[in-house]
Amino acid sequence: MDLKRILLSFTFILVSLLSAAQTKDRWTILEDGSIRWNIHNNIPHADHLEMSGQQLSVVLRYGVDAQQRFHLNRSLVFPMLRMQPNKTQNNLKQRFDVNIPALVTVDDQTLLNEQVRDVTFNGTMRVESSFGYVHRRKELRDTVQLTRVLYPSANAAYYCEEYTFRNSSPNQITLRVPEWRVAYTTPEEAGVYGAYCIEAGLSKKGTFVLQPGETLEFFALFSGRKLADVSSSLNDVAFARIDIRNERAAREALISQWWQNLVLDTPDPVLNRMFAFAKLRGAESIYRTKGGLMHGPGGEAYYAAVWANDQAEYINPFFPFLGYETGNQSALNSFRHFARYMNPEYKPIPSSIISEGVSFWHGAKDRGDGAMIAYGAARYALARGDKEEARELWPLIEWCLEYCHRKLTPAGVVASNSDELENRFPAGDANLCTSTLYYDALRSAIMLGHELGVPARQLTAYREQARNLEQAIEKHFGYEIEGFHSYRYYDGNDILRSWICMPLVTGIYTRAQGTIDALFSPRLWTDDGLLTQAGTETFWDRSTLYALRGTIAAGEVEKGMSFLKKYSHRRLLGDHVPYAIEAWPEGDQRHLSAESGLYCRIYTEGLFGIRPTGLRSFEMTPRLPQEWEYMNLNHVRAFNSDFDIRVSRAGKKLHVEVLKGGKVVVKKNITEGTVLKVKL
Numbered sequence: 001m002d003l004k005r006i007l008l009s010f011t012f013i014l015v016s017l018l019s020a021a022q023t024k025d026r027w028t029i030l031e032d033g034s035i036r037w038n039i040h041n042n043i044p045h046a047d048h049l050e051m052s053g054q055q056l057s058v059v060l061r062y063g064v065d066a067q068q069r070f071h072l073n074r075s076l077v078f079p080m081l082r083m084q085p086n087k088t089q090n091n092l093k094q095r096f097d098v099n100i101p102a103l104v105t106v107d108d109q110t111l112l113n114e115q116v117r118d119v120t121f122n123g124t125m126r127v128e129s130s131f132g133y134v135h136r137r138k139e140l141r142d143t144v145q146l147t148r149v150l151y152p153s154a155n156a157a158y159y160c161e162e163y164t165f166r167n168s169s170p171n172q173i174t175l176r177v178p179e180w181r182v183a184y185t186t187p188e189e190a191g192v193y194g195a196y197c198i199e200a201g202l203s204k205k206g207t208f209v210l211q212p213g214e215t216l217e218f219f220a221l222f223s224g225r226k227l228a229d230v231s232s233s234l235n236d237v238a239f240a241r242i243d244i245r246n247e248r249a250a251r252e253a254l255i256s257q258w259w260q261n262l263v264l265d266t267p268d269p270v271l272n273r274m275f276a277f278a279k280l281r282g283a284e285s286i287y288r289t290k291g292g293l294m295h296g297p298g299g300e301a302y303y304a305a306v307w308a309n310d311q312a313e314y315i316n317p318f319f320p321f322l323g324y325e326t327g328n329q330s331a332l333n334s335f336r337h338f339a340r341y342m343n344p345e346y347k348p349i350p351s352s353i354i355s356e357g358v359s360f361w362h363g364a365k366d367r368g369d370g371a372m373i374a375y376g377a378a379r380y381a382l383a384r385g386d387k388e389e390a391r392e393l394w395p396l397i398e399w400c401l402e403y404c405h406r407k408l409t410p411a412g413v414v415a416s417n418s419d420e421l422e423n424r425f426p427a428g429d430a431n432l433c434t435s436t437l438y439y440d441a442l443r444s445a446i447m448l449g450h451e452l453g454v455p456a457r458q459l460t461a462y463r464e465q466a467r468n469l470e471q472a473i474e475k476h477f478g479y480e481i482e483g484f485h486s487y488r489y490y491d492g493n494d495i496l497r498s499w500i501c502m503p504l505v506t507g508i509y510t511r512a513q514g515t516i517d518a519l520f521s522p523r524l525w526t527d528d529g530l531l532t533q534a535g536t537e538t539f540w541d542r543s544t545l546y547a548l549r550g551t552i553a554a555g556e557v558e559k560g561m562s563f564l565k566k567y568s569h570r571r572l573l574g575d576h577v578p579y580a581i582e583a584w585p586e587g588d589q590r591h592l593s594a595e596s597g598l599y600c601r602i603y604t605e606g607l608f609g610i611r612p613t614g615l616r617s618f619e620m621t622p623r624l625p626q627e628w629e630y631m632n633l634n635h636v637r638a639f640n641s642d643f644d645i646r647v648s649r650a651g652k653k654l655h656v657e658v659l660k661g662g663k664v665v666v667k668k669n670i671t672e673g674t675v676l677k678v679k680l
Helices: 003-020 236-241 244-260 269-284 308-315 325-339 369-384 387-406 432-452 456-477 498-505 512-519 541-553 557-573 594-607
Strands: 027-029 035-038 045-052 057-064 070-082 091-096 112-121 125-135 138-152 158-167 173-177 181-185 196-202 206-210 215-226 263-265 286-289 292-295 352-354 359-361 478-481 484-487 610-614 617-620 630-636 643-650 653-660 663-670 676-679
Touching: 027 269, 027 557, 045 138, 045 269, 057 112, 057 138, 070 112, 070 196, 070 215, 070 286, 091 196, 091 215, 112 138, 138 244, 158 206, 158 244, 173 215, 206 215, 244 269, 263 269, 269 325, 269 557, 269 594, 286 325, 292 308, 292 325, 308 325, 308 369, 308 594, 325 352, 325 369, 325 387, 369 387, 369 432, 369 610, 387 432, 432 456, 432 498, 432 610, 456 478, 484 498, 484 512, 498 512, 498 541, 512 541, 541 557, 541 594, 594 610, 594 630, 663 676
Parallel strands: none
Antiparallel strands: 027 035, 035 112, 045 057, 057 070, 070 091, 112 125, 125 138, 138 158, 158 215, 173 206, 181 196, 196 215, 263 630, 286 292, 352 359, 478 484, 610 617, 617 676, 630 643, 643 653, 653 663
């Protein structure tokens, strides 16, 4: 065995051992699906996560210091309160670094010596603490219990914090809650819609006597509005009108809806829960703008706008599987926005439609956006299973395919000015990612065209273009790079890049083994996933998620699963939880939303191998890991349906069942790697 193979084998064994021995997880999984950070001696520690509703988003920067006290900084973003100039990142923002429990006194004194017991998260954050106070010159510890519950409103421009104080001492205590209101007003000329007001306040004020065992409850609201909108001013009347229990119930109902559809059921609880949390983050980041429902990446920067990669390519093809109607409508709306820019001259569609749909961004010029849109729209239309929507989207798909065809170079691959990393790394005049997405889009368009009665001559032309493109991809990009039988990312590229995974994702397995060996070699794989380029420190989760999906789909199940488990442990239970992230060092590992959609697609398209082939049909190539006896995907909502997929081991074969409404659609024993055709 040569040195390269020895190193690869050693790396694989090491990663497998690390995955099997996750002894340093900071968080644990609870029976109800929440994750819990038990506060022991591993402090101080701080983290950040994002939560979203249809009118705002909040990034919580939180942690526990060396004295076991909780600290919290709230960063609020109001996507529809636009600032001048009305560009992508100019949303109204405000940070609040206020310690609300420190405003409350007990028997005329401040609460002392907070001890955080645990922090739990399930789409809302709950923090359990205890405090002490001085009674007759003696400090009493653990005598006031505090529960904080933190979450955004599902539909209103409110971020909510509930506080429950409990007297656990043997003595009567007196709590005083101040009248606390703060407001920030922006200059009228700074806002697209004039002046804005950001307000925060408490629902109660006054003196409250608590007997032993009694509780005091109040809540804090943080809101943003147009100054002229007096009706949503945060005054006493507004607080009296708000039912905080309904606000929390609405948030919990959404989370329950997402968690009860498209349910992953495997013997691995970490993968099951990471999948559940990914659904949550992928679905929550949708904003009700004047340009319609718009899914936004988030990260305190990207809202009320859609991108050809994040939305069209990453998340939109996933929404039909989840059955979240708001998500489906946001997907359709994003394609409608892109379709506005079709033109007879075949000038490129902008990379992003911004500012509630009123403008666009095209700063990196053509990034291969036409291929991204065609790929995403065709897959979305097939999985959605709605013929009228498919008919509406067909002209956009058709236009984007023709645009890509016109961009073919003499080598037969698709030219573009950059790629989705927007010149952060070189991409040459034609990159591998764009051509593979175009190839997959052609394949999906053929299937969709059959459903819509598109003339056979046109579909035959697409079939020929796909064949020619597959050959051109091999001839132009196929390369012996750093000793691996894989791909160069562009002409002249001689350093390994993470995006060499894209042929695997789109069903091109000519160089599968060499590509997988390269992806999981020490040159590219790190504890945080794939480096964007070998020899650098930069990583973007999106290429890692694509690589895991493509590796499993290509049949390298054990290797793919080993790295998937390690990745999922780190993201769900490690130091920065509980979602897939965007990048590092750029963005400080923001929890951008569409990456969570890519995480879920590792399972739907990789592990279960689902490929839409019609409005009511799909192919499936299930890949059951050797150590598992079963894997199920329940309440799949794609193809305008609701069905379950069950895969179990039957000797040397796999037993596969597809059930709809409890009735068997498919029941068959197959050999590993067999493609099943399913018609619902």
